[in-house]
Amino acid sequence: MSDQKFSHLNESGDPRMVDVSGKAVTVRTATASGMVTLGEAILTQLQDGDLPTRKGAVFQTAILAGTMAAKDTARFIPLCHTLPLEDCRISVTPRPPDRVEIQATVRCTGKTGVEMEALTAVSVAALTIYDMTKALSHDIEIGPIRLLEKTGGKSTYRASS
Secondary structure, eight states: OOOOOTTTTTTSSOOOOOOTSSSOOOOEEEEEEEEEOOOHHHHTOOOOTOOTTTEEEHHHHHHHHHHHHHHHHHHHHTTTTOOSSSSSEOOOOTTTTTEEEEEEEEEEEESSHHHHHHHHHHHHHHHHHHHHTTTTOOOOOOEEEEEEESTTTTTOEEOOO
């Protein structure tokens, strides 16, 4: 077993927020991605690179929802720090024949990373796509969602293919 410990537990094993007061302020970035399998029948309804509905364009709405979620990540993940995000870019790209890929890159200058913000952005964007297309099918599948890269602080991470 590794000597590593869970960073969000104190010596007694109780949950705690990580103390970042002694960390250096650096530019922190994180990129996450996820897939939504909609099925060919839904994806064939693409028009101008998006799925139009009476409620609005599905992918554009998902991008807005993902951005809002990234900014509010600390409200959903109890031990996350509240971070002043400086950039959040989300894309939704059709991957025929039946899927779309969501990618989010988040950036801030701070003492802790933005991995959770990027992952939250992708997750909420995916859920928004599900919500707006479920009337056509409930066979929609979300996942996998994963961290692709993080920079800043003590370590850099890049996912293997």
